[in-house]
Amino acid sequence: MSHEGIRIVSEETARRESAAEQRLPAEVVTPLKVRVMKSEGTGVAIEWKDGHHSAWNFAWLRAGCPCATCNEERNASGRKPGEVKPSAPTGPLVLYQAPPRPVDVTPVGKYAIRFKWNDGHESGIYSWDYLRRVCQCDDCRNSSSI
Numbered sequence: 001m002s003h004e005g006i007r008i009v010s011e012e013t014a015r016r017e018s019a020a021e022q023r024l025p026a027e028v029v030t031p032l033k034v035r036v037m038k039s040e041g042t043g044v045a046i047e048w049k050d051g052h053h054s055a056w057n058f059a060w061l062r063a064g065c066p067c068a069t070c071n072e073e074r075n076a077s078g079r080k081p082g083e084v085k086p087s088a089p090t091g092p093l094v095l096y097q098a099p100p101r102p103v104d105v106t107p108v109g110k111y112a113i114r115f116k117w118n119d120g121h122e123s124g125i126y127s128w129d130y131l132r133r134v135c136q137c138d139d140c141r142n143s144s145s146i
């Protein structure tokens with residue numbers, strides 16, 4: 001036995017590596033067309049280089065925010081990305097919450113997209129890789145191991 005297999009990796013690298021256990025081929029995570037239906041308020045549709053189509057509504061994307069805070073919150077409550085948080089019981093008081101909608105959408109380099117949501121949250125960076133992994137089409141949902 002040797003120690004050649006031992007590598008010192010930063011916590012961040014380790015986290016990134018475990019998230020990307022199986023690397024997806026480039027054409028799978030490269031969008032040809034990204035449509036953000038911001039004024040319609042419906043969601044995001046992506047046509048990928050491999051011919052696959054994906055779509056998410058904004059409620060899903062907000063609940064699936066990949067930032068560290070939202071990730072922790074989801075892990076703590078056992079929710080999957082995109083699963084909406086059950087609203088806390090408020091007794092007779094009914095709070096109306098505006099449906100999630102981005103007020104601003106900006107590309108992040110060539111690899112991701114960033115939303116500023118109408119609730120003020122804006123730390124989530126949605127990489128193409130992440131989005132492809134959480135594709136909501138029937139095929140992907142049935143074959144997904146997540």
Ligand SMILES: [Zn+2]
Pocket residue numbers: 065066067068069070071121123124
């Ligand atoms: Zn977040």
Ligand SMILES: [Zn+2]
Pocket residue numbers: 052053054135136137138139140141
């Ligand atoms: Zn799919």
